[in-house]
Amino acid sequence: MKAVVCGAGLAGLTLAHRLSVVGVEVVLLERSPGPRTQGYMIDFLGPGYDTAEAMGLLPAVREVAYYLEEATMVDERGRRRASLPMALLAPGPRLDVMRPDLEHVLRESLPPSVELRFGASPIAVEDRGRSVRVILDDSSEFDVDLLVGADGLHSTVRRLTFGDESDYLRYLGFHTAAYTFHDGELNEALAGRFWMTDTVDRLLGLYALRDNRVAVFVIHRSPDPTVPDDPRAALRETYSGMGWLVPKILSKLPPSSEIYYDQVAQVLMPNWCKGRVVLVGDACFAVSVLAGQGASMAMGGAYVLADRLSRTPSVDQALSGYEKLWRPVVERTQREGRWSGAFFVPGSQRWLLARRVMLRAVQLPIIDRVVSAAAALAAKPSDLIPTLQRSKSTAAGP
Ligand SMILES: Cc1cc2nc3c(=O)[nH]c(=O)nc-3n(C[C@H](O)[C@H](O)[C@H](O)COP(=O)(O)OP(=O)(O)OC[C@H]3O[C@@H](n4cnc5c(N)ncnc54)[C@H](O)[C@@H]3O)c2cc1C
Missing domain, CATH: 3.50.50.60 (FAD/NAD(P)-binding domain)
Structure with missing residues (x-):
């Protein structure tokens, strides 16, 4: 065959x-x-x-x-709102892998x-x-x-x-994006945990990777499924105004061609x-x-x-x-x-x-x-x- x-x-x-x-x-x-x-x-x-x-x-x-x-979930100003063991979020044998x-x-x-x-x-x-x-x-x-x-x-x-x-x-009414960047200081501060914002209409998640890299993923509501021509500019606009580490994370956005960006759909x-x-x-x-x-x-x-x-x-x-x-x-x-x-x-x-x-x-x-x-x-x-x-x-x- x-x-x-x-x-x-x-x-x-x-x-x-x-x-x-x-x-x-x-x-x-x-x-x-x-x-x-x-x-x-x-x-x-x-x-x-x-x-x-x-x-x-x-x-x-x-x-x-x-x-x-x-x-660990933090609000727009970085205050901790909840912490959950990952085992509770996803029971049974599991691994986190890029x-x-x-x-x-x-x-x-x-x-x-x-x-x-x-x-x-x-x-x-x-x-x-x-x-x-x-x-x-x-x-x-x-x-x-x-x-x-x-x-x-x-x-x-x-x-x-x-x-x-x-x-x-x-279409489920959301857009999602992901990117990685290098930042030794941030990498150290985030280590061992999965960080998520506890916020309305937009979610930003963060975790430390090997080699001083940091990975970011976002999900936000959008009535329009159309993916923007310039994801970098769209992410800057959508997540502007959030405090905590978000301004720093936005300043590390790579060129649009290196950002994964898509609608959330089944x-x-x-x-x-x-x-x-x-x-x-x-x-x-x-x-x-x-x-x-x-x-x-x-x-x-x-x-x-x-x-x-x-x-x-x-x-x-x-x-x-x-x-x-x-x-x-x-x-x-x-x-x-x-x-x-x-x-x-x-x-x-x-x-x-x-x-x-x-x-x-x-x-x-x-x-x-x-x-x-x-x-x-x-x-x-x-x-x-x-x-x-x-x-x-x-x-x-x-
Ligand atoms: C931000 C984010 C986080 C996620 N987190 C999780 C998670 O925690 N756990 C989980 O289980 N899933 C998660 N998913 C979903 C998961 O990544 C996908 O469901 C999974 O990758 C689907 O695998 P696939 O092989 O079917 O498709 P894909 O991974 O999309 O692979 C398709 C492949 O086909 C290639 N291709 C496309 N068009 C062509 C073409 N015309 N000719 C030749 N090749 C082509 C692509 O380049 C790609 O390599 C997440 C998704 C996103 C966006």
């Missing part, structure tokens, strides 16, 4: 790895000219964590991970048989019944048994096969496959940054897709088996993502005060135990996936 996987992000890299270890010939296309170095911290847990474990990659992920013990570092671990684990092409993107897809023709922007062509779109929220494969993204993107599709084209990850089931599990869903979904393809003789049955198994997990996470915006970015002073009361209550010992137990019960999508559980004991490392 021969497959083209479009997108060397978390879903595409996981899928390319899993398919190639079962003998599929894989060409992996990535639009960017080389490995990504900029990014943001991923709370890595649930199915993503289980997938890394099943692939034998946990030791390598641990090496690049960060260990943040506590989330997205480019996780991609690096996955890329390094790829068997040599995977052909990874940077600077390559499809421009046309032709359905040929039991195969598919993929034409790239450099005019090269592939006739393959399967084309996988693992190319993220604004997927090209989805547009070429299923139609315009406006049919599938559900992808809702009635079908994830059409003929011999299938989608995985944000391309077909983005849950959004507000759900905080997109990376885990992307890797878990890729693992399940590869597993179905390796166990089912019919490609068509394998594709529908993947969708049947993974869709309920994703839909539950998407529902959580839709309401969590109101919690993470309160839309009024009243909501902000209500959240403060709730966060204080959660820190009382008895409530803490009850909330932890309830959250632990709710946060086990991988338990629903027999393939992931079964393969944990049998999976070979890279």
Whole structure:
């Protein structure tokens, strides 16, 4: 079997790895000219964590991970409003890892048989019944048994096969951005904690990285989904007037081309496959940054897709088996993502005060135990996936 996987992000890299270890010939296309170095911290847990474990990659992920013990929330003037152990925010085994570092671990684990092409993107897809023709922007062509779109929220494969993204993107009313910069003094002051502002309509998060770097991410409300032409100027304007460390952080904004900036959206599709084209990850089931599990869903979904393809003789049955198994997990996470915006970015002073009361209550010992137990019960999508559980004991490392 021969497959083209479009997108060397978390879903595409996981899928390319899993398919190639079962003998599929894989060409992996990535639009960017080389490995990504900029990014943001991923709370890595649930199915993503289980997938890394099943692939034998946990030791390598641990090496690049960060260990943040506590989330501290401060108001616009820098006064501490709440502190929560990270274990309470995300129960169960978890790691904090920068997205480019996780991609690096996955890329390094790829068997040599995977052909990874940077600077390559499809421009046309032709359905040929039991195969598919993929034409790239450099005019090269592939006739393959399967084309996988693992190319993220604004997927090209989805547009070429299923139609315009406006049919599938559900805007959640927020914009998000992320960037990193060097500052030794600030790095030292922030170390070991995840810092978040406790503010109305806009949220700014901060943490220290290795090599004296500091990472920033923001989420703010915006009625208009259109992404600004100049993210740097837009961020300066949106976050101006905030006190604490914010003026310093804004003064460190890199050029717009180095800032990750996008709308916060989910992808809702009635079908994830059409003929011999299938989608995985944000391309077909983005849950959004507000759900905080997109990376885990992307890797878990890729693992399940590869597993179905390796166990089912019919490609068509394998594709529908993947969708049947993974869709309920994703839909539950998407529902959580839709309401969590109101919690993470309160839309009024009243909501902000209500959240403060709730966060204080959660820190009382008895409530803490009850909330932890309830959250632990709710946060086990991988338990629903027999393939992931079964393969944990049998999976070979890279
Ligand atoms: C600020 C922020 C914080 C987040 N925090 C978390 C978190 O804590 N936990 C969590 O689990 N998730 C988190 N997420 C979500 C998570 O990053 C995504 O859900 C996840 O990266 C999706 O993986 P993917 O592989 O499907 O897509 P992507 O990571 O978007 O990868 C798609 C890849 O395809 C490539 N590509 C795009 N178009 C083409 C093309 N035409 N041709 C070839 N290649 C193409 C892209 O360059 C990219 O490499 C966060 C997201 C944001 C924005």
